[in-house]
Amino acid sequence: MRWPSSDRVVFPAGVVATLGVLVVVFYYPVGRVLLAAIDLGGTPLAPIVDVLADPFYVGLAHHVFADPTGIPAGVGSWLAAGGPLSAIEFGLFGFTAYQAALSALASVALGFPGAYVLARYDFWGRRTLTSLTIVPFVLPSILVAVGFQAMFGQTGLLNDALAVVGLGPIDVLYTLPAIVLAHAFYNAPLVTRFVTGAWEGVDAREIESARAMGATPIRAFRDVVLPQLLPAVLSATVLAFVFSFMSFPIVLSLGGLELQTVEVWLYAKVQSLDLEAAAALAVLESLLSLSLMYLYLRYESGQIASRSGGRSRSRRSLLDGLGTLRDPRRLAVLAYGCIAAVVFLGPVLSLLVESVTGPEGAFTTAYYEFLLAQQASAAVGTIAPLTAIRNSLLFALGTLAVAVPMGVIVSLVATRGGRGSRLAETLLSAPIAVSGIVVGLGLLQTLVFGVDVFGHRLTVTGWLAVVAAHAVAAYPFVTRNVTPALAGIDDRIVDAARSLGATRFRALLTVTLPLIVAPLVAGAAFAFAISIGEFDSTVLLAEGGASHTMPVALERYVGNRSIGPSLGPATAMGSVLLAVTAASFVVIDRVGGRYDG
Template sequence: MLATLVVVFYYPVGSVLSSAILVDGQFTVDPLVAVLGDPFYVDLFGFTAYQALLSTVVSVAVGLPGAYLLARFEFPGRKFLRSVTILPFVLPSIMVAVGFLAMFGQTGVFNDLLSVVGLGPVKLVGTLNIIILAHAFYNAPLVTRLVTAAWESVDTRRVETARTLGASPLRAFYDVTLPQLIPAILTSAVLTFIFTFMSFPIVLALGGLQLATVEVWLYARVQDLALTEAATLGAIETALSLGLIYIYLRYEATQIKSSSGGRRLARKPLFVGWRSLVDPRRLGLFAYSLLAVVLFVGPLASLVIESLTTPQGAFTLDYYGFLLSQQSSAAVGTTQPLPAISNSLLFGVGALALALPMGVLVSVVAIRESRGSRLAEALLTAPLAVSGIVLGLGMLRTLVFGTELFGHRITVTGPIVIVTVHAVAAYPFVTRNITPALSGIDDRLVDAARALGADRQTALVDIELPLIAPALVAGAAFAFAISIGEFDSTVLLAEGVDSATMPVALERYIGNRSLGPSLGPATAMGTVLLAVTTISFVLIDRTGRRWNRR
């Protein structure tokens, strides 16, 4: 397991990091000085941090009311709504970017609705505003999920004690509840900053080089074959992101320690007849719910609508017909939809086969061998802090271009390298699902099996794995869906059109000017990607549930 990680993750990423301090085998800081001393790159890192900070602030602002709604009120569909807060993590980011283009573009659904009432059009595409909104789409649900869990664990006895001593509801919130929420808020904020700092497809599709972040510019330098400069940029970015992931782990530990474990706060009914129409808090939550529907449902609905309508609003299937026509096209550079779909599914199966055992073994090591070691946890969680562009660049420099070993040049290309990269991207999510389940297993069950003669491997297979089956299925669903939607590394490693996946095909449809100004073909491909991702996720989840009932 460790050898696999060394070959497919630490060695490629290490090659990128070493490029910042080694030239022709000699130690030097010249590449770092050249980048850090260039005003262009100083501004680039500054803008990347600035947009990440704004995206974090907006994501927290949008996510906190949702946490308040889910933690403090009871209403029909609350459990379902709480569950779907994790879904943005399985939606391909390039597809979501196309959804935002379909909704907020010049001829998008939003401007179409404004024209009905005689307003608009509003230009959002190509501005920082739409990038921040798209980042909030992904990260506000994360804030909601983490803060909801913390809010539900607040000990109601402390709040009641404060009220008994004369504190008003607002004062009790600030003095008792808020201090218990701050670790979760900070944890979600740090995670959001990491994700938005390394954001790539959303910025590429919605902002382009005019609003380039470090990731987008790094991708552009790789395309221009300026690999040394790209590696230096990637090394600096990776060092920053690893520092941030360490901060995240520290805050996460603080959050765990701050959980009270006492009697939870009782949720209030959200709908209380006519009182709901005059209660300012409930009115505010209703207004928030409407805005949330626009932000979270609007882009996906717009994606489907734009794929089925002409710019004049008439129903059409021409865009899907165009995809079928591409299937029989022999033009150079043509991306055919069916091979892209089959590639995505095959790569997803391969990544799942690798990511599941990797995730389980990392969880076992994290719990049993490295208990309490933040350094070990950071090393095992490192793929979360390394961008796909950096990993893809490292793969290019090492496995794709080849590595000399014992006088032989070893190269790995095509589907193998893509599946490997997808597995590296997916296994941390498997680990994050399985580790809590493994840590909750009664050690006495394993000890009893060992006392009866079972070795460690047998105890893991016969005792522990069946007990963590639900978490294992959830991890499998995440791994497969993440592979289906992976774009950052794949766009660098896909060779021509033979290894193209659905996200790569989607990006090529966006950028191909021969398709005309309409987003129709791109939205059609995006709708296919949405359907495949959703169906795959549901099928794995349903299959796992039936298996668990046996």
């Protein structure tokens, strides 16, 4: 009997296996949630129409669904008020989009200058700094929220510093600027990564030609450099908008009651068991985020296609390239460095300082001793910190085992061409644009509670359910790293191996994979760190102390006041989570040789 060749088996089998995993742990559970919004037993789409017709959710736009003939009256009342922007009722979706847009713009404003410095100048520690720029992005969002509380709270590090010089206190928490700044902390490094890569790929000869024809440096940047940066900027902006739109712990912790978003309201509906309204919100949020994700993939493909492969501009020394101390460029870089240090280092340092500072400002280890006491406690509901650390690391390893192969398969589908490859990649990358709350809720209603399969009750609970949710959340980041590298491989190299007798599968193993090791390891680092920091779905799926993770433990400690009114226990747990997350990401990233150039 002649067995089929590996060319005809391995890749199709990988695609089938990937689709099988997605159907079981993503499409089916999420589909069950979304079907609740269709209400097949009653009026079709009634829950969605109810949301769209409610001014609380969509503001002035509710006239379109509640009373189409009353639209002129609604617009008329706005015009009668003089047409001020403040008179428009945007509703929950409008405010969520508004804060996400502000957050995306703030992320670009904070990340773009950093890309300029990293792409154009060389200085001591540049490689390490480049490696660390992505650490804020992979930090757990609940950790970022606690860091901002430790810095900007009434007893935070900022107000303590202002008190020394006789100023303050200032009240920043529970305001829109606090949310926007926290989102910028989270997403600006992503902008820096995207734009730095595009900037380094700009052909120096085009700039030199423009300057030789009389263009000023500003005009050469506007006419030559900026058009080549635009796809990267737009891609990063879309991603920052999607992540800010679906942000949960940051808004929950820093927003207060008056600054709730769709994601927080969705969680509240799940908690109150109003699953029909939650499903309607999930449908509308997912449609918006998936549409934006499709646009992002289009921009990414345009970015890859526009790479010229020309000669990159050499970096100048930061000290020599900026002239004297009075040089405006030097002053601008120094000012940006100060702002970046406050925004990025401030919350992290505040977290660490608060964890060892007592109520009177003296050094203390009481908060870490509290964690050890929790570890030794046998009280019901107690979260043991060491158990949470162990769970997080084990879940992250399990996530790697599932997410990395899935991410590579999706990248291969995306780069094999064809009319439907971009649409297929969008569908296969859908988890990146679907709320973790929705995924967690879907898994609860299906695999966790049990599904009848051929007369048998199939249940997936505990660590297996958590790993499944983490893998679904993480594998698109593997794809995002691997796809551009696969698309950039010269087909002639693979063809040469094939002409020498190698099968497609052997060419993949011996030619293609060695060329994508660095981005593959970088994607694995993302997957590992994202699993460690995943909170949205884990908070719904964790069953008692046996499957609690570090972010869930941190969320529990935020409200703990066992040793006083400070954030001490939460900052101590957050410091542990910070150390584990940063060390894991940097070690995996550097071992893989991601920054070898």
